[in-house]
Amino acid sequence: xxxxxELPDCPVATTVQLIGNKWKLLILRNLLSRPWRFxxxxxxxxxxxxxxxxxxxxxxxxxxxIIRTVYAEVSPRVEYSLSELGETLRPILDAMQAWGxxxxxxxx
Amino acid sequence: xxxxxELPDCPVATTVQLIGNKWKLLILRNLLSRPWRFxxxxxxxxxxxxxxxxxxxxxxxxxxxIIRTVYAEVSPRVEYSLSELGETLRPILDAMQAWGxxxxxxxx
DNA sequence: CGCAATAGTTACTTTTTGGTGACTGAGGCA
DNA sequence: TGCCTCAGTCACCAAAAAGTAACTATTGCG
Numbered sequence: 257x258x259x260x261x262e263l264p265d266c267p268v269a270t271t272v273q274l275i276g277n278k279w280k281l282l283i284l285r286n287l288l289s290r291p292w293r294f295x296x297x298x299x300x301x302x303x304x305x306x307x308x309x310x311x312x313x314x315x316x317x318x319x320x321x322i323i324r325t326v327y328a329e330v331s332p333r334v335e336y337s338l339s340e341l342g343e344t345l346r347p348i349l350d351a352m353q354a355w356g357x358x359x360x361x362x363x364x
Numbered sequence: 365x366x367x368x369x370e371l372p373d374c375p376v377a378t379t380v381q382l383i384g385n386k387w388k389l390l391i392l393r394n395l396l397s398r399p400w401r402f403x404x405x406x407x408x409x410x411x412x413x414x415x416x417x418x419x420x421x422x423x424x425x426x427x428x429x430i431i432r433t434v435y436a437e438v439s440p441r442v443e444y445s446l447s448e449l450g451e452t453l454r455p456i457l458d459a460m461q462a463w464g465x466x467x468x469x470x471x472x
Numbered sequence: 473c474g475c476a477a478t479a480g481t482t483a484c485t486t487t488t489t490g491g492t493g494a495c496t497g498a499g500g501c502a
Numbered sequence: 503t504g505c506c507t508c509a510g511t512c513a514c515c516a517a518a519a520a521g522t523a524a525c526t527a528t529t530g531c532g
Contacts, residue, residue, distance in 0.1 A: 263468060267468060268389065268390065271464040272386050278384050281376065282374075282377060282380065307481090307482095331529065331530080332529090341467075344466065347459045355452065356376055359379070363371075402508075413490065416489085434509095439509090440508050442510085
């Protein structure tokens with residue numbers, strides 16, 4: 257979790273620092289609908305490497321926007337879900353989704 | 365300007381491909397209020413190098429979200445402003461601004 | 473026993489990105 | 503005359519990000 261002093265003055269810059277990155281945004285897009293397992297995310301995010309996926313998940317967990325839950329099962333199951341804070345990011349992703357939709361439709 | 369075939373299926377991924385990058389988002393934040401000159405942007409975006417600023421501006425110009433206007437004056441004046449398409453990004457930046465604000469306030 | 477799946481970590485290499493400094497050319501100013 | 507500003511470009515080098523491959527532990531299954 258970032259400390260207050262490490263945050264930029266500008267609110268947009270603050271948001272960008274936490275989620276202004278390709279893979280984090282795509283992970284969030286997935287987690288908005290339901291919890292996802294590690295390998296499930298990996299298969300869904302075309303082109304992401306295991307390393308980058310773990311690094312992104314760790315970073316988002318540290319920032320308090322996602323929650324990692326380990327189920328003591330066979331075989332091991334780890335689920336990633338949005339925290340309450342993560343849920344509050346939904347309007348941003350919704351706006352991006354809407355814009356992308358419009359943009360793509362403008363080509364038809 | 366990207367062609368339709370180069371865009372990912374997912375609308376969020378499409379948006380991310382165009383503006384999912386630290387400096388582009390901060391440039392947009394500035395341009396939402398008014399047109400900015402090159403060196404004015406450079407001074408405002410703390411830590412950006414001239415190279416990265418020009419590259420970001422060129423890329424956004426190619427994608428049709430900003431407009432570069434050269435005024436034949438002494439000394440040369442170049443202004444960057446949002447295109448109509450760029451204007452439609454406002455809700456995304458607004459959502460990011462609102463979230464960052466809330467997030468920062470949660471530390472007080 | 474040996475293999476498969478899960479969810480990683482670690483070390484090493486490669487690719488991409490970004491930074492630095494020099495240069496442009498036109499006019500303003502002391 | 504020489505230096506300043508503006509808005510860049512270009513070449514080169516360093517740093518950061520990402521890819522790759524090997525390895526971990528656990529348990530079930532045939």
